Amino acid sequence: MLSIYNTLTGKKEPFHPLQPTTVRMYVCGVTVYDYCHIGHARSALVFDVMRRYLEFTGYQVVFVKNFTDVDDKIIKRANERGVSCDVITAEFIEAYYQDMRKLGIRRATNEPKATEHMAEIIDLVRTLIQKGLAYQVDGDVYFQVEKYQAYGRLSKRKLEDLQAGARVEVDERKRHPMDFALWKSSKPGEPSWPSPWGPGRPGWHIECSAMSMRHLGETFDIHGGGMDLIFPHHENEIAQSCGATGKEFARYWVHNGFVQINQEKMSKSLGNFFTIREIFEKSEWSVEVTREILRYFLLSTQYRGPLDFSDQSLREAKNALNGFYDLFKRLAEPGLGSVETDGETDMEIGFTRESFRMGMDDDLNTPVVLAEFQRLKSEVNKSLSQGLSTEARKSARDEFRSLGNVLGLFQLDKWQFGLIRMDSERRPSAGNAPGFASTLFSDAEVQRKVDERVEAKKTKDFKRADEIRSELKSHGIVIEDKPDGTSRWKR
RNA sequence: GGCGCCGUACCCAAGUGGUUAAGGGAGCAGUCUGCAAAACUGCGAUGCAGCGGUUCGACCCCGCUCGGCGCCUCCA
Structure with missing residues (x-):
């Protein structure tokens, strides 16, 4: 039985989907105005693994991941380049797909774009106005946070606390400083869509509410994203969605920790980020090998904790994988007929399979799972030195491959050997x-x-x-x- | 100011209210080997930031202190 840490309740909870055999999950994708960095990779990978594991345990998973393709930063980038927003978003959506392909992240069931859901967005805003939860000022529409009693239940903040610490300039037209935009009137030259409130574009939060409800229904199982989205983004999604439907929105809120550089969050503003493509470019190894190194590294810590990215951590992932692939190479060699050690190996395989389930069931505890793989590796190596049948070799390799597939590891027929080099001086x-x-x-x-x-x-x-x-x-x-x-x- | 997270050996990283605190890397010592590589074996925290408290018993629960970080503004 899978347990997931739910940010909403602050506890690990047994996971029960709304429908017995289908899981519906939504993950906030990226704003497409720049290349993805390793932090995006972690988030994408965590939910890729969650999805794969749910499928592995027998669920059918409807997985929706959006693209935010209307946004201030996109407009800014387009203006800088003197091109239209469409050019920018098309370029970075393509780049996103390239990066994700390299990482072996599977495509979502649905990958909606905000710009293709204007009707749903406008409907939702209209409903919120009708219900008295939102108000119109000039061409803008704001959500009135005081009207949603449970505001703050995800991030565990009180409105008063937020107000005290507000560091942003408050728009005087807002009734409460924390009121947020559902619809923004457009300035000349900005992309705009017609609406009952005049030409404009949606705010950031409303698009996720509209798209998730459109593709998954008003209430669905899992909503995921990075830790930094808890507030205000996900808090606001809850307010809008629950406010509009009167029903629960997402039931399990899952958030992944950050990738850090020297204990600090990786971010654009600090300039301490590595893009996915630059890591692949600098790698001495093939895309397939680099993919597994990166995945192994990113899964070496439980998904909620912080993870420090460094040259050394990648080397360690590479070394660990070398050990596994050395074993696989031996397993590929012809063995004996049926021998006594076969039985022990079968037992160990069964034990690992069980430990794998237990580890993954415990809020996707991938470090424990990796440790179990290490243990099996060691056991099989021992058996191998005593002789192992061709059949047992194959079943050991198959087990690594099928369990590893949930994490996207151990899938290669050929591996390479050596060190990865990250720093540009020695590129x-x-x-x-x-x-x-x-x-x-x-x-x-x-x-x-x-x-x-x-x-x-x-x-x-x-x-x-x-x-x-x-x-x-x-x-x-x-x-x-x-x-x-x-x-x-x-x- | 508010909310929250983290601090386990040289490094990475699990974990549990009570027999020996997973696993990996590095290191050292062996086995094997013409030598090497790989594999295997052994060694390695008398302690889990510090101080109090609860408890028969705490690394794990509570409080405080120190140190590091995140969110409250766009952010995976």
């Missing part, structure tokens, strides 16, 4: 970096060298054998000798 330039040099030999050429070395070893010509090994090593290829005198190698 490999094409041609002379070790990572590129390894491409100078084709697999067949490497195999020929390895075969030659095996022959040299047979004739006790260790000098020649060592020469070959060091030559290959300089090309990023590592040889491991097996007990039977033959060798395996890896890039």
